[in-house]
Amino acid sequence: MVSELQIWQWLEEVSDPEIPVLTVVDLGVVRSVKTNGDQVKIVITPTYSGCPAMQVIEEDIKQVLKFKGIDQVEVELVLSPAWTTDWISEKGRIKLKEYGIAPPADEVDKSVLFADPPVIECPLCHSTDTRMISQFGSTACKAHYQCNSCLEPFDYFKCLK
Amino acid sequence: MNKNLFEYLLRLGDDSLIIGHRLSEWCGHGPILEEDIAMTNMALDFIGQATTIFEYAAKVENTGRDADALAFLRYEREYRNVLLVEQPNEDFAVTMVRQFLFDAFRKPLYEALQNSSDTQIAAIAEKSLKETKYHLKHSSEWVIRLGDGTEESHEKAQYAVDTLWRYTDELFFENEVDAALQAENVIPSLIPIREEWQKTVTDVLTEATLSIPQNGWKQQGGRTGLHSEHLGYILAELQYMQRAYPGMKW
Numbered sequence: 506m507v508s509e510l511q512i513w514q515w516l517e518e519v520s521d522p523e524i525p526v527l528t529v530v531d532l533g534v535v536r537s538v539k540t541n542g543d544q545v546k547i548v549i550t551p552t553y554s555g556c557p558a559m560q561v562i563e564e565d566i567k568q569v570l571k572f573k574g575i576d577q578v579e580v581e582l583v584l585s586p587a588w589t590t591d592w593i594s595e596k597g598r599i600k601l602k603e604y605g606i607a608p609p610a611d612e613v614d615k616s617v618l619f620a621d622p623p624v625i626e627c628p629l630c631h632s633t634d635t636r637m638i639s640q641f642g643s644t645a646c647k648a649h650y651q652c653n654s655c656l657e658p659f660d661y662f663k664c665l666k
Numbered sequence: 667m668n669k670n671l672f673e674y675l676l677r678l679g680d681d682s683l684i685i686g687h688r689l690s691e692w693c694g695h696g697p698i699l700e701e702d703i704a705m706t707n708m709a710l711d712f713i714g715q716a717t718t719i720f721e722y723a724a725k726v727e728n729t730g731r732d733a734d735a736l737a738f739l740r741y742e743r744e745y746r747n748v749l750l751v752e753q754p755n756e757d758f759a760v761t762m763v764r765q766f767l768f769d770a771f772r773k774p775l776y777e778a779l780q781n782s783s784d785t786q787i788a789a790i791a792e793k794s795l796k797e798t799k800y801h802l803k804h805s806s807e808w809v810i811r812l813g814d815g816t817e818e819s820h821e822k823a824q825y826a827v828d829t830l831w832r833y834t835d836e837l838f839f840e841n842e843v844d845a846a847l848q849a850e851n852v853i854p855s856l857i858p859i860r861e862e863w864q865k866t867v868t869d870v871l872t873e874a875t876l877s878i879p880q881n882g883w884k885q886q887g888g889r890t891g892l893h894s895e896h897l898g899y900i901l902a903e904l905q906y907m908q909r910a911y912p913g914m915k916w
């Protein structure tokens with residue numbers, strides 16, 4: 506019989522298919538792990554409703570655990586409580602930055618129109634002289650920024666609350 | 667099966683599916699690259715919401731039809747979306763005004779549905795609301811930019827408001843389905859939601875220097891399956907693969 510702690514450690518080997526530097530644990534999409542004899546039940550939650558990564562994540566979890574000798578894995582997708590960017594781990598935030606994606610910052614209320622976008626530090630040169638190019642970026646969870654100092658474009662993992 | 671609940675889920679799901687499909691039509695045709703990406707991002711949110719809603723609807727119906735069958739294998743008259751969401755994209759102004767009129771409705775609706783006595787509906791609303799806030803901010807800002815922009819953008823935005831206004835009344839359509847579900851606290855009354863919609867729309871259109879049409883003539887039908895000619899064309903495209911190759915998967 507395998508411990509829940511062991512399963513959590515193994516889940517650290519499952520990376521997010523779109524941001525491979527993050528594990529599904531870093532991202533905060535794994536909500537719970539329960540073992541019952543040889544059976545393992547894992548509850549995950551999507552980042553965005555249409556996140557195409559969820560099916561891949563489910564398959565990857567099963568595959569990694571199968572490789573560890575666990576065959577009876579049930580993965581359940583729950584919507585509530587809804588995922589927020591606050592659930593990205595501290596370790597995950599550091600990894601994001603090193604990878605070149607600015608981690609989520611606190612943002613102003615979205616009901617305020619034309620509010621200044623949050624000041625985001627360039628993950629490459631650390632300048633705070635950056636500008637938002639687009640609220641919507643390469644995936645649902647990212648906005649597109651550009652650094653005015655080193656001129657490099659970069660992704661910002663936008664705040665979802 | 668709870669027929670009223672199933673019917674209501676089709677309304678929610680079909681609104682999301684069809685407006686998501688309309689937004690996806692901009693893929694590769696956006697006026698600027700950033701908007702192309704924004705519209706397809708939003709399309710993905712809507713299709714994702716529709717998937718979750720249809721999965722639940724399939725469970726409620728409990729006849730073996732799955733979410734894909736609900737999305738792709740119904741006939742036109744079985745779709746329950748409002749006429750507003752099936753209206754053609756025309757130009758960017760029409761698309762953004764249509765989006766704004768819809769987002770301004772969806773936000774207070776999801777806020778209220780978070781308190782649904784049906785836990786799955788509450789969960790879907792809680793999840794979708796976070797995305798909807800981004801959508802409403804985006805579409806509101808564009809309506810203001812276009813309305814209060816150049817002479818040409820103002821003209822196009824006003825045309826969009828004038829053309830689409832007749833379809834807004836149907837957002838607040840209610841019948842015995844709503845009454846039954848409201849009695850069980852599954853869904854809210856649309857009266858306070860309409861008030862909030864009215865306020866958002868008035869604030870944004872005023873800021874955009876656009877005038878609110880006074881014409882009282884309203885078009886309805888979608889909620890009861892009577893659609894404009896446009897839905898048939900959408901379905902022809904949406905359902906082509908499943909009709910040509912029944913049961914195909916990839």
Ligand SMILES: [Zn+2]
Nearest residue numbers: 627630652655
């Ligand atoms: Zn820089």
